[in-house]
Amino acid sequence: MSTVLFWFRNDLRLHDQPALQAACASGTRHLLPVVCLPDEHQVTPWGFARIGAHRRSWWASACQSLAQELSNLRCPLLICMAPARIALPALARAVEADHVVCEAIAAPEEEAEVESLRATGLNVRTLWQSSLLDPATLPWPVRQLPHVFTQFLKEVEHVGLRPSAPLPAPGALPPWPQGVPARYLLDPAGALAAFAGHAPAADARSAFPYGAPPLLGGEAAALSHLEQYLARGLPTQYKRTRNGLIGLDYSSKWSPWLATGALSPRRALAQLRGFEAEHGTSDGSYWLWFELLWRDYFRFLHLRHGGALYRVRGLGSEHDTPHDPAAFTAWRTGRTGQPLVDAAMRELAATGYLSNRLRQVAASYLIHDLACDWRAGAAWFEHHLLDYDVYSNQGNWLYIAGRGTDPRGGRRFDPERQASTYDPSGAYRRLWGTA
Ligand SMILES: Cc1cc2nc3c(=O)[nH]c(=O)nc-3n(C[C@H](O)[C@H](O)[C@H](O)COP(=O)(O)OP(=O)(O)OC[C@H]3O[C@@H](n4cnc5c(N)ncnc54)[C@H](O)[C@@H]3O)c2cc1C
Structure with a gap:
């Protein structure tokens, strides 16, 4: 093999990068690391851009850091301003590359992207690497994944399943091929x-x-954030604070880096285990593992159900979904008249981040109180969230809509009760100007 294109997708890192290591181990003489920027002009069926300013900015910052690390290894990152299906076949021809290696993403559009590359004759090798646990080590074939998260958790813990250790970053990479055209x-x-x-x-x-x-x-x-989170002993208090609404420290805030792949979940867990070895386990440190398993569960759900998760009915039987465009606009602009929901939607739009508690409240309100299409809400979160992750976003929206695997058939959160439990003084609503 003379030249391999390594296509970075949602794995913008060098540490714990099995796909990159496989590309290097393939015996290739030359490696060309490449990233294809998402199509910023894509518009959703709901009339707004698919990727908003917060996500664009966060993604660019992650790529900039990766570019720096790769140039330190004398194997610079090549940036393509077109989608992979257009950019990669042309690039491969230009540098006479015969293989593309990349991470596997088990979502319909991402899989179609790979298929369209293969259709051009490119040899594309994908490797699964975004979960904590290796799906091949689960106690059942993934097509028999338990339908309920608690069952999944119980069985994973019963057999004592552990992720393998994260890989170190490579110390060197094969050099670039000759003759990369100047236009690139x-x-x-x-x-x-x-x-x-x-x-x-x-x-x-x-x-x-x-x-x-x-x-x-x-x-x-990402790694220094993780380091300081552990050094300050925050895992110990995580279970008590995780439903907070204001400030940086109420939850781990690992998600924005996990989403771009700048942080590997195995690395986060390995360091958490190191923290526990030194300071002891606690409810809080256990609960971080528990939440990372939710993240895995939504990934494995995609491996199990694939495109069915993208139907209006999801895994349920309800084929229709009501939608009220005016109510949807009020929701996304923070003008429904419901103070907690409006505050949440203003925070999301202003910052690109929202606590888990308020993601649940806002999603529930759109679906169960405003009778709107859950897919419109999911698209609005996709537009804004720095930590947008196709698996977790789709999985959580389906769950709240009762079209996923929730045994209780959908979740309605009463916003008044949520406000009195989680914002009893009204500080959060005042912060965002709704009280
Ligand atoms: C409607 C809705 C949409 C969501 N969309 C996304 C999304 O696009 N991307 C995303 O990463 N998370 C999503 N979540 C899950 C969750 O809200 C975020 O992962 C969490 O708020 C991120 O902040 P944190 O890193 O401080 O989380 P912490 O509370 O510190 O949790 C640690 C890690 O566990 C994982 N995790 C925690 N809760 C969940 C969960 N419910 N589902 C899956 N993983 C979880 C995340 O990787 C998180 O970084 C969504 C939740 C809801 C209700």
Whole structure:
């Protein structure tokens, strides 16, 4: 093999990168690492851009960091400003590459992307690497994944399943091939700045005020965030604080880095286990493992059910979904008149982040109180969330809509009760101007 294209997708890191290591181990003489920027002009059926300014900015920051790390290894990142199905076949022809290696993503569009590359004659090798647990080690074939999360958890814990240790970052990479055409040699910083566009101004009220150190995209920032989270002993209090609404420390805030792949879940868990070895286990440290298993569960659900998760009915039997465009607009602009929901939607739009508690409340309100299409809500979250993750977003929306695997058949959260439990003083609603 003379040249391999390594296509970075949602795995923008060098540590714990089995796919990259497999590409290097293939005996290739040359490696060309490449990232294809998402199509920023894509519009959803609901009339707004698929990828909003927060996500563009976070993604660009993660790519910028990766570009720096790769150039330290003398194997620079090539940035393609077109979708992979267009960019990669042309690039492969230009540098006479015969193989593409990348992570596997088990969602319909991402799989179609790989199929369209194969249809051009490219040899594409995909490797699964985004979950904590290796699906091949589960106590059942993934097509027999338990229908209920608690059953999944119980059985995983019963057999004592553990993830394998994270891999170190490579110390060296094969060199670039000769003759990469000049039109591909974009300055990464300039190309990424153009993609990011005008980053929204940082909002001091944000629970994740990204955009300046230490909250930058990329693996260096991810690993130092993880380090400080553990060094400050925060896992111990996680279970008590995780339903918080204001400030950085109520939950781990690992998700924005997990979503771009700048942080590997195995690395996060390995360091958490190191923390437990030193400081002892606690309800809080256990609960972080529990939540990471939710993340895995939604991934395995995709391996199990595939495109069925993208039907209106999901895994349920209800083929229709009501929709009220005016109510949807009120919801997404934070003007429903429901103070907790409006505050949440204002936070999401202003900052690109929202606590898990308020994601649940806001999603429930759209579906169960405003009688709107859950897919419109999922698309709005996809537009904004820095930590947008196809598996977790789809899985959680289906769960609340009662079209996933929830044994209780959908979740309605009473916003008044949620406000009195989680925002008893009204501080959160005042922060976002709704009380
Ligand atoms: C409607 C809805 C949509 C969501 N969309 C996304 C999404 O696009 N991307 C995303 O990463 N999470 C999503 N979540 C899950 C959850 O809200 C976030 O993972 C969490 O708020 C991220 O903040 P954190 O890292 O501080 O989480 P923590 O509370 O510190 O949890 C630690 C990690 O566990 C995982 N985790 C926690 N809760 C969940 C959960 N319910 N489902 C899956 N994984 C979980 C995440 O990887 C998280 O980083 C969604 C939840 C809801 C209700």
